[in-house]
Amino acid sequence: MQHFAYHSEENYLKTLYKLEDKKVKKVNNTALSKALELNPATVLEAVRKMSEKKLVTVLADKTIQLTDKGRKKALQIVRRHRLWEVFLVDKLNYKWDEVHHIAEQLEHIEADSLTERLEAFLGNPTVDPHGDPIPDESGKLKRIKTQPLSEAPWNKKLTIVALGNSSDEFLKYLNKIGLSIGATVEVAEVEDFDKSITILHKKSSITLSNEAANTLLVAL
Amino acid sequence: MQHFAYHSEENYLKTLYKLEDKKVKKVNNTALSKALELNPATVLEAVRKMSEKKLVTVLADKTIQLTDKGRKKALQIVRRHRLWEVFLVDKLNYKWDEVHHIAEQLEHIEADSLTERLEAFLGNPTVDPHGDPIPDESGKLKRIKTQPLSEAPWNKKLTIVALGNSSDEFLKYLNKIGLSIGATVEVAEVEDFDKSITILHKKSSITLSNEAANTLLVAL
DNA sequence: ACAATAAATTTGGTGAACCAAATAAAATTG
DNA sequence: CAATTTTATTTGGTTCACCAAATTTATTGT
Numbered sequence: 408m409q410h411f412a413y414h415s416e417e418n419y420l421k422t423l424y425k426l427e428d429k430k431v432k433k434v435n436n437t438a439l440s441k442a443l444e445l446n447p448a449t450v451l452e453a454v455r456k457m458s459e460k461k462l463v464t465v466l467a468d469k470t471i472q473l474t475d476k477g478r479k480k481a482l483q484i485v486r487r488h489r490l491w492e493v494f495l496v497d498k499l500n501y502k503w504d505e506v507h508h509i510a511e512q513l514e515h516i517e518a519d520s521l522t523e524r525l526e527a528f529l530g531n532p533t534v535d536p537h538g539d540p541i542p543d544e545s546g547k548l549k550r551i552k553t554q555p556l557s558e559a560p561w562n563k564k565l566t567i568v569a570l571g572n573s574s575d576e577f578l579k580y581l582n583k584i585g586l587s588i589g590a591t592v593e594v595a596e597v598e599d600f601d602k603s604i605t606i607l608h609k610k611s612s613i614t615l616s617n618e619a620a621n622t623l624l625v626a627l
Numbered sequence: 628m629q630h631f632a633y634h635s636e637e638n639y640l641k642t643l644y645k646l647e648d649k650k651v652k653k654v655n656n657t658a659l660s661k662a663l664e665l666n667p668a669t670v671l672e673a674v675r676k677m678s679e680k681k682l683v684t685v686l687a688d689k690t691i692q693l694t695d696k697g698r699k700k701a702l703q704i705v706r707r708h709r710l711w712e713v714f715l716v717d718k719l720n721y722k723w724d725e726v727h728h729i730a731e732q733l734e735h736i737e738a739d740s741l742t743e744r745l746e747a748f749l750g751n752p753t754v755d756p757h758g759d760p761i762p763d764e765s766g767k768l769k770r771i772k773t774q775p776l777s778e779a780p781w782n783k784k785l786t787i788v789a790l791g792n793s794s795d796e797f798l799k800y801l802n803k804i805g806l807s808i809g810a811t812v813e814v815a816e817v818e819d820f821d822k823s824i825t826i827l828h829k830k831s832s833i834t835l836s837n838e839a840a841n842t843l844l845v846a847l
Numbered sequence: 848a849c850a851a852t853a854a855a856t857t858t859g860g861t862g863a864a865c866c867a868a869a870t871a872a873a874a875t876t877g
Numbered sequence: 878c879a880a881t882t883t884t885a886t887t888t889g890g891t892t893c894a895c896c897a898a899a900t901t902t903a904t905t906g907t
Contacts, residue, residue, distance in 0.1 A: 451857095868887105
């Protein structure tokens with residue numbers, strides 16, 4: 408009876424999936440090590456083991472890729488993570504920028520039935536509080552068609568449905584300016600000079616940098 | 628960034644608390660090792676470390692005792708465990724004999740705010756699904772006054788409020804015969820020969836061994 | 848092509864939590 | 878009280894996830 412839990416493999420797979428999802432072309436040992444903030448030697452060893460287990464493949468050019476088996480496992484973790492985030496926000500009234508750390512722990516709880524019951528309890532949500540889709544039991548996910556706010560048409564009601572990146576800093580920034588998933592906004596003006604953008608939200612106007620507008624995704 | 632979590636100390640403390648709670652007089656290394664199903668050498672080393680941290684004291688006769696500090700930590704784990712059990716049973720509709728294993732994992736999630744929010748979300752329950760009291764934030768617990776069913780008066784409506792032991796086997800047995808915390812029963816007859824007891828429950832009569840009747844605790 | 852740079856890999860270590868087996872100390876029992 | 882049995886403790890190992898510092902193997906710019 409070990410009184411500690413190894414989650415490392417799950418974290419490697421999840422991180423590989425995240426990179427793949429972000430369309431990072433060539434995920435090599437260096438990239439993965441940086442993403443995980445781990446020593447390359449450590450990551451190399453872990454990749455070897457996962458490769459033996461057919462969870463990842465190392466291509467001739469050293470690119471590390473998830474196998475279907477590995478991706479399925481990764482999506483299972485992503486599923487758990489996102490469902491717990493919904494729980495924390497919807498049921499325990501956490502703010503969306505506070506839940507990541509806790510969900511990182513909850514995602515590793517092992518119990519086949521737990522995830523399914525949790526999902527039903529939450530009313531079968533399809534997206535997490537950041538607008539990211541929740542994979543189904545088999546690991547499939549419905550990608551939502553979105554468009555960066557920076558490319559959306561002017562003077563039209565738009566709904567923010569997801570974020571291009573859910574970093575803590577960005578979430579806090581959004582909180583500060585009062586924007587969140589589900590918010591209705593309208594592009595009022597785009598500044599030619601720096602592509603900054605002014606939007607209308609709840610009768611007040613907000614100016615966003617092009618970077619921010621690129622990261623806010625609206626329904627297409 | 629370690630991708631695994633050490634819960635061992637929490638488990639040692641919790642187990643020590645359980646033994647103390649069960650009024651096991653002399654908890655020595657052998658007793659603790661058996662309770663944890665670990666090698667005595669392992670436990671000895673762990674006790675040494677906890678002793679350095681002033682979580683336990685080893686008496687002259689080798690009895691291992693929790694310090695106030697250690698007991699407080701242990702009660703924190705017990706609190707989390709019992710709150711999660713309530714969540715699993717009340718919200719996710721698990722049966723009370725299915726939740727222990729999952730709660731054992733959930734109890735180690737670290738986030739100060741989580742336990743308090745969970746408690747509020749569950750409506751500040753005072754007992755878990757097995758009738759065991761839930762310690763408050765500071766580690767205090769209200770002990771419920773109970774009496775074994777075997778010693779309760781005859782022909783009087785009694786409410787089962789707790790169990791003397793929550794082993795899987797016992798929980799399953801109770802499930803099978805249809806008894807649970809909150810059930811109202813009445814002692815109809817006690818057999819002189821073997822002290823087995825016949826009770827009335829929802830209009831049907833159930834015969835229990837003395838052992839079972841001893842383990843069912845009714846409100847005093 | 849070749850030196851500079853970067854990435855991959857190897858080597859040798861660490862600490863935590865575990866174990867089996869040997870030994871020492873203590874308790875029990877005839 | 879001496880012999881047996883039970884406990885406690887020590888010793889030497891293991892595995893896992895990690896690291897730092899070489900070393901080897903690309904890659905790249907000139």
